[in-house]
Amino acid sequence: MEIFRFLEVPGIMSSQIRQFDWSKTSLGGINLWPVSFRSQVFIMLNHPFPMMLLKGKDLHILYNDAYIPFLGSQEQENPCLGQKSMEFYSSNWDQYKTIIHEVLKTGKSFKAEHIQWPDPEGGINDESYFTFTYSPIMNDEEKIDGIIITLIETSTYIESLKKIKDQEIKINLAMEASGIGFFELIIGNNEINEFIFSDSFLNLIPLKTNPNYEDIVKIIHPEDFPLGLNAFEEALSTGIFYYTPRIITGGRIRYIQVKGKIVPSDSGFPYVLLGTVRDITDKKVQDDKLNHSHKLLNKSLVEQVRLQKEKEEFLQVASHELRTPLTSIKGYGQLVEELVRERILEDEALMLQKLNERISHLHSLVENLFDVSKIHSQKMDFTNTVFDLVSLLERKVEDLRFITYEHKIIEEYLFKASLLADPDRISQVINNLLTNAVKYSLKGTEILVRSLEYPGHIAVEIHDQGVGIPPHELHKIFDHFYRSPNPSNPMIRGLGLGLYLSSKIIQKQGGKIWAESKVGKGSKFVFILPTIQL
Numbered sequence: 208m209e210i211f212r213f214l215e216v217p218g219i220m221s222s223q224i225r226q227f228d229w230s231k232t233s234l235g236g237i238n239l240w241p242v243s244f245r246s247q248v249f250i251m252l253n254h255p256f257p258m259m260l261l262k263g264k265d266l267h268i269l270y271n272d273a274y275i276p277f278l279g280s281q282e283q284e285n286p287c288l289g290q291k292s293m294e295f296y297s298s299n300w301d302q303y304k305t306i307i308h309e310v311l312k313t314g315k316s317f318k319a320e321h322i323q324w325p326d327p328e329g330g331i332n333d334e335s336y337f338t339f340t341y342s343p344i345m346n347d348e349e350k351i352d353g354i355i356i357t358l359i360e361t362s363t364y365i366e367s368l369k370k371i372k373d374q375e376i377k378i379n380l381a382m383e384a385s386g387i388g389f390f391e392l393i394i395g396n397n398e399i400n401e402f403i404f405s406d407s408f409l410n411l412i413p414l415k416t417n418p419n420y421e422d423i424v425k426i427i428h429p430e431d432f433p434l435g436l437n438a439f440e441e442a443l444s445t446g447i448f449y450y451t452p453r454i455i456t457g458g459r460i461r462y463i464q465v466k467g468k469i470v471p472s473d474s475g476f477p478y479v480l481l482g483t484v485r486d487i488t489d490k491k492v493q494d495d496k497l498n499h500s501h502k503l504l505n506k507s508l509v510e511q512v513r514l515q516k517e518k519e520e521f522l523q524v525a526s527h528e529l530r531t532p533l534t535s536i537k538g539y540g541q542l543v544e545e546l547v548r549e550r551i552l553e554d555e556a557l558m559l560q561k562l563n564e565r566i567s568h569l570h571s572l573v574e575n576l577f578d579v580s581k582i583h584s585q586k587m588d589f590t591n592t593v594f595d596l597v598s599l600l601e602r603k604v605e606d607l608r609f610i611t612y613e614h615k616i617i618e619e620y621l622f623k624a625s626l627l628a629d630p631d632r633i634s635q636v637i638n639n640l641l642t643n644a645v646k647y648s649l650k651g652t653e654i655l656v657r658s659l660e661y662p663g664h665i666a667v668e669i670h671d672q673g674v675g676i677p678p679h680e681l682h683k684i685f686d687h688f689y690r691s692p693n694p695s696n697p698m699i700r701g702l703g704l705g706l707y708l709s710s711k712i713i714q715k716q717g718g719k720i721w722a723e724s725k726v727g728k729g730s731k732f733v734f735i736l737p738t739i740q741l
C-alpha cells in the first residue's frame with residue numbers, strides 16, 4: 208500500500224480516510240489529490256478542535272476525530288465520510304444550503320456565535336453551545352472548491368453569562384427589597400458619557416423608562432442643585448460622593464440620599480462614579496419631628512432652670528428678711544412670758560406660752576428655709592469641734608421628754624465615741640429625726656434611740672412604731688419639699704424639709720443617712736458619722 212505522509216497522523220480518521228475508496232468520488236484516488244488538499248487534510252487531522260471539510264464540486268465530507276461525537280448515533284452504521292453533503296444532510300439541507308452557497312460565492316467566512324447544538328440525537332448534550340465558522344478553502348488554481356467548518360464549544364462562557372445575569376437579577380431584587388437603587392455615571396472630559404442604573408433606581412425615582420442624566424437633574428429641587436455640584440467637586444478630591452437633595456416628583460417633595468465613590472481609570476479620564484440612592488423621606492420627617500421635640504424640651508428645661516433660680520432667690524431673700532424680726536419677736540415673747548410668770552398672772556402666762564410655742568415653730572420653719580437657701584447657694588457653713596455624740600443624744604432626748612409625755616422613749620447606748628463635727632448641725636439632725644418619730648406615730652407607742660459601733664463610725668438609730676413609709680417612697684423622703692401623700696399626713700404639720708436638710712448635713716459631715724420601714728409597723732432612721740480616736 209502506498210504511504211501518504213499527510214495521513215500519518217495518530218487517530219481513527221487518518222486510517223479511515225486512507226481506507227476509503229475515493230476513486231469513485233469526484234475527488235479521485237488519494238494519489239491524485241493535489242498538495243493544497245493534502246495540506247488541508249493534514250491540518251484538519253492534527254487539529255484538536257472539531258473540524259470538517261466539504262471538498263470538491265460535490266462537497267464530499269471529511270472530518271477529524273474531534274468531530275466524531277457531533278455526528279450522532281447513525282455514524283456507527285452509516286458513516287458520513289466521503290458522502291456528498293447534500294445527500295448526507297438531505298433532511299435539513301435547506302438549513303445549510305444558503306450559508307454554504309454564500310461562502311462559496313463570496314469567499315467570505317460565516318460565523319454563528321453561541322448557538323445551541325441543533326441536533327439532539329447527535330450525542331451532544333442539548334444544553335451545549337457552540338460558535339461555528341464556515342471558511343472557504345481553495346484548490347491549487349486558487350479557486351474556491353470547498354469549505355472548512357470549525358466548532359468551538361462556548362457552553363462554559365454561556366453558563367457564566369447566565370450566572371452573571373442571575374446574580375444581576377438577585378442583586379436587583381435585593382436592592383428593590385432594601386429600597387436601594389444603583390447607578391453608574393461614566394464621565395469623560397467633564398461631561399457625562401453614559402448613565403447606567405438598576406431597575407430599583409427607577410422604582411425610587413419614577414421617571415420615564417429610559418431617563419437620561421438631564422431628566423434626573425430636572426427633578427432635583429433647584430435650591431439643592433448647587434449642593435450637588437459642591438458634592439461632586441469634593442468627590443473629585445476625596446473620592447467619596449455624598450449628597451442628600453430634595454427631589455420633586457408627582458408634585459411631592461421627597462428626600463433622597465446619594466452615596467458614591469469615584470473610580471478613576473488609569474489615565475484619569477474617563478472615570479466612573481458608582482453609587483447608591485435611597486429614599487430617606489420617612490427618616491427625615493422623623494428626624495425633624497425629633498429635633499422639634501428636642502428644641503421644645505430644651506426650651507422647657509431652660510424655663511424650668513430659670514423658674515428654679517427665681518424660686519431659690521425668693522427663698523433666700525424671704526427667709527433672710529423674715530428671720531431677723533422673728534428672732535427679736537421670739538426673744539421679746541420669752542422675756543414678756545417670764546415677766547408675766549414672775550407676777551403670777553397664770554392665765555396670761557399660759558396664753559403667752561402658747562404664743563411663744565407658735566413663734567418657735569414659725570422660727571424653726573424660717574430657719575429651715577434659710578438653711579435650704581444656703582445649701583442651694585453652697586453657703587452652708589460648719590463650725591466643727593470635738594464632742595461626744597452620746598452625750599448630745601442624751602440631751603436631745605431629755606429636751607424631747609419636755610415636749611412629749613405621751614411616747615415611751617427608750618435609750619440604748621451600746622457604743623460611745625467622739626466626733627469632729629458641728630454639734631449644732633448634728634443637733635438639728637437628731638431633732639428632726641426625733642420629732643418625726645413623735646409626729647408619725649401614735650401616742651403611747653415606743654421610740655427607741657440607740658447608738659452602735661459601725662466600722663470606723665458610730666451609728667445612731669431611731670426606731671418608732673408609727674405609720675411607716677411605703678417602699679416606693681423610701682428614696683423620695685430625703686428630697687426637698689417631699690411629703691408623703693399618706694392620707695394622715697396633711698393633718699401633721701411640716702414643709703418636707705427636715706429630712707432633706709438632715710441628709711445634706713450628714714453628707715457634708717462625711718456620713719450617711721438612710722431609712723428602713725414597714726407600713727403600719729414603724730420606721731427606723733439610721734445615720735453614721737466617722738469617729739475620731741482621742
Ligand code: ADP
Binds near residue numbers: 647701
Ligand atoms: P415633714 O416632716 O416636715 O413633712 P420631713 O423631711 O421631715 O418633712 O419628712 C418628709 C416625709 O417623710 C414626711 O412628710 C413623711 O411622709 C415621711 N416621714 C419622715 N419621718 C417619718 C417617720 N418617722 N415615719 C413615717 N414617715 C416619716
